[in-house]
Amino acid sequence: MNKCPKCNNEKLREGQNFCQVCGVKLNMSKEDAIVTLKRLVDIKGIILPNEKQALEYAIKELERTAQEVPVQEQCVILKIDGSEIGKIALNQIRELQKKSNITIIPV
Secondary structure, three states: OOOOOOOOOOOOOOOOOEOOOOOOEOOOOHHHHHHHHHHHHOOOOOOOHHHHHHHHHHHHHHHHOOOOOOOOOOOOOOEEOOEEHHHHHHHHHHHHHHHOOOOOOOO
């Protein structure tokens, strides 16, 4: 975005969330867009029927798209002869750590 849509301020920095002149929100989330469009649809007497239909279509399309949810890692337990490999490896690392001056810090 090169300039503010409300006051035309052209001194915006990359990634800026609000205009420093008028305070308008610059980055709109999908949820914010849906709420704003629904408010526009509810305005009586200002919006023409075909404009209302276009807004309702836009709302449906925004609601239809998948929500932005971070991918969650799947946990897999690997076993050898009934023992979890991770536990075996951790136990061996701890034994080696006791014999050395190295400190392992879990992340």
